[in-house]
Amino acid sequence: MSSHLIYRDPSNPIWARVEDLLSRMSIEEKIAQLCSVPVEELLEGRKFSLEKAKRWLRHGIGEITRVAGSRIGLKPKEVASIVNEIQRFLIKETRLGIPAIVHEECLSGFMAVSATSFPVPIALASTWEPEHVEEMTKVIRRQMLAVGARQGLAPVLDIARDPRWGRNLRM
16 A cells, blocks of 8 residues: 555544545545435436446545435345446546445335335334334344445434424425
């Protein structure tokens, strides 16, 4: 491993790796890390598109949105293959080689083709059996990891601090 690429060397302290990486990033690369792209923008039909990736991911990207939960209805093997191709592109074809976070929805299970559906959190809470909830979350985790997703969104409670927020408006 090249000693001048501190951010790529896991033996260095996190603070040094972060400082090194940030010092190397252009403003475009920093902005790209704050952005996400829906997987549909990276596909041609049901396949990863190198041309679209070059357009959307040229500076990297922070997050890929809902590969398994896309409106296309990809099967788990397709999801894993596409996630691998996206990550390979980001690691090998972008200047800094930063992989993206793949996020999925999982309020009541991993929301994907062939994944298990579970009761919503309020129903789980009413069971008073946290060990069952823990087992459920392990299933969700295994299913997500199997296709390359590392972040699961499971909003349970939205605390409103600003009534102008759209979810708080009632008709």
